[in-house]
Amino acid sequence: MLELDETPLRMTSQRKVIIDELRGLRTHPTADELFLRVRKKRPRISLSTVYRNLEQLAGCGLIQKLDLCGSQRRYDGDTAAHHHVRCLRCGRVDDIPSEAMGDLRKGVCKTCDYEIIGYRLEYLGFCPRCRKQVRRGKPVKPKPRKKG
């Protein structure tokens, strides 16, 4: 597993607590959930520091930013590609172990223990127009920050 001291990032205590806490969880917390936990160990830490670090750690490949349902982004200490289950009632998010993938019809999934109601599938790629732009070397820029 990639470690903090193998990156260009400085090893601050805040950073270390953030990454340790995140890696110790299997629930893929939002930034503010993580903030509440981290604050128990470092009471003076700020929410911006948490956000900033999550961004940087994801940029270095030490953690993964998730873009799932819901209004808040979630973060994952496991950088391997895998899928997730989200609870429709409490919002908790867990991993789908690869062994469970065959077991995901309606009803209770034996391996992940969720009652599966449905799923959401979104493909990602380049539309016809952008394919050309990308081939011509124009960079992938997601969309200007506001006001067109």
Next chain:
Amino acid sequence: MLELDETPLRMTSQRKVIIDELRGLRTHPTADELFLRVRKKRPRISLSTVYRNLEQLAGCGLIQKLDLCGSQRRYDGDTAAHHHVRCLRCGRVDDIPSEAMGDLRKGVCKTCDYEIIGYRLEYLGFCPRCRKQVRRGKPVKPKPRKKG
């Protein structure tokens, strides 16, 4: 297809323009994208009216609220369940026609004409804890609005 006059909603001109515009698009606009278009026909309409109507129309089943990648919610005039492709460069979202589902490996999808880079799969259901709550009749409430 379900129509406006079959719902308890009043048939205001704003509402009609919103639903017509949305149904005429295949790109699943965000609220503000739709607002810009609708404003050409009704220059005095407000963004809140667009949001409020999208919410109500989705509640009545005339349109569909989408919860895809990205920071903004998108809306779909087609209420049938289906999947989507999102362009990683411009953010455009299109339908995946069901005939295309077999054609979605890496490379250019013949039917939808996107270059497919990957996909995102999220299962939805009830976690072990909430399963019990739901069985006891406790309602599905997503999470209190803020401040615990």
Next chain:
DNA sequence: ATAATTGCAAAACATTTGCGGGCAT
């Protein structure tokens, strides 16, 4: 020493809500 990083405050964004007046029924 120097440059990255922090905490705080404020800005930026996306969405929702309160209200008084207007319009569909």
Next chain:
DNA sequence: ATGCCCGCAAATGTTTTGCAATTAT
């Protein structure tokens, strides 16, 4: 006439950013 709905403005919730002080290198 009733009350749903509109536009406007303000509030809310999430994430980002500017800045001066602090800290890892």
